[in-house]
Amino acid sequence: AQSVTQLDSQVPVFEEAPVELRCNYSSSVSVYLFWYVQYPNQGLQLLLKYLSGSTLVKGINGFEAEFNKSQTSFHLRKPSVHISDTAEYFCAVQRGQGGSEKLVFGKGTKLTVNP
Amino acid sequence: KAGVTQTPRYLIKTRGQQVTLSCSPISGHRSVSWYQQTPGQGLQFLFEYFSETQRNKGNFPGRFSGRQFSNSRSEMNVSTLELGDSALYLCASRTGEGTETQYFGPGTRLLVL
Numbered sequence: 001a002q003s004v005t006q007l008d009s010q011v012p013v014f015e016e017a018p019v020e021l022r023c024n025y026s027s028s029v030s031v032y033l034f035w036y037v038q039y040p041n042q043g044l045q046l047l048l049k050y051l052s053g054s055t056l057v058k059g060i061n062g063f064e065a066e067f068n069k070s071q072t073s074f075h076l077r078k079p080s081v082h083i084s085d086t087a088e089y090f091c092a093v094q095r096g097q098g099g100s101e102k103l104v105f106g107k108g109t110k111l112t113v114n115p
Numbered sequence: 116k117a118g119v120t121q122t123p124r125y126l127i128k129t130r131g132q133q134v135t136l137s138c139s140p141i142s143g144h145r146s147v148s149w150y151q152q153t154p155g156q157g158l159q160f161l162f163e164y165f166s167e168t169q170r171n172k173g174n175f176p177g178r179f180s181g182r183q184f185s186n187s188r189s190e191m192n193v194s195t196l197e198l199g200d201s202a203l204y205l206c207a208s209r210t211g212e213g214t215e216t217q218y219f220g221p222g223t224r225l226l227v228l
Contacts, residue, residue: 036219043119043205043219090158102148102171103207103217105158 140208
């Protein structure tokens with residue numbers, strides 16, 4: 001079975017500062033990795049995903065993440081955050097077999113960007 | 116293309132009642148998955164339907180059930196509601212083949228009193 005640990009439940013930062021949201025996963029098989037964002041009273045929006053290939057993945061809104069197989073991590077980064085990035089961020093893993101595999105989510109990290 | 120739509124957006128029920136939630140996937144998507152989101156347990160997978168068949172199931176009691184129609188629209192039903200069923204219920208659609216992105220709807224917030 002797969003599991004995901006998001007190491008920080010809350011991350012406060014100031015506007016224009018860099019941010020890193022940490023995600024570690026556990027799996028005995030190959031996996032695909034995802035980061036989703038949830039704004040208040042909304043569903044989930046995909047930020048980026050890693051399926052294969054380059055370990056540095058770029059997503060929307062200036063976010064990027066790096067897949068590190070040896071450390072089983074998939075940390076999300078942004079060099080300069082905006083107030084509008086305030087939201088909850090979820091890391092998710094899916095077994096790398098394709099088709100019907102479900103997403104397994106971490107508990108989420110609430111990012112608060114202060115002026 | 117229109118996104119995933121869910122109805123109703125908000126719902127208040129009392130213990131013991133049953134509820135039906137609806138999800139309309141993106142046009143052309145044949146797979147619909149349902150997730151429950153609560154502050155304590157986070158996001159948990161309920162089940163996935165593909166071409167009217169349940170393809171995958173999470174670890175929820177039999178009170179939670181679903182179905183999918185020939186137009187790919189899906190419904191989930193919760194019978195004999197408990198207070199702990201209060202949650203945001205999210206559905207997600209995808210084409211259903213390969214590991215493509217799941218697109219989420221805005222959710223239905225269910226409050227059980």
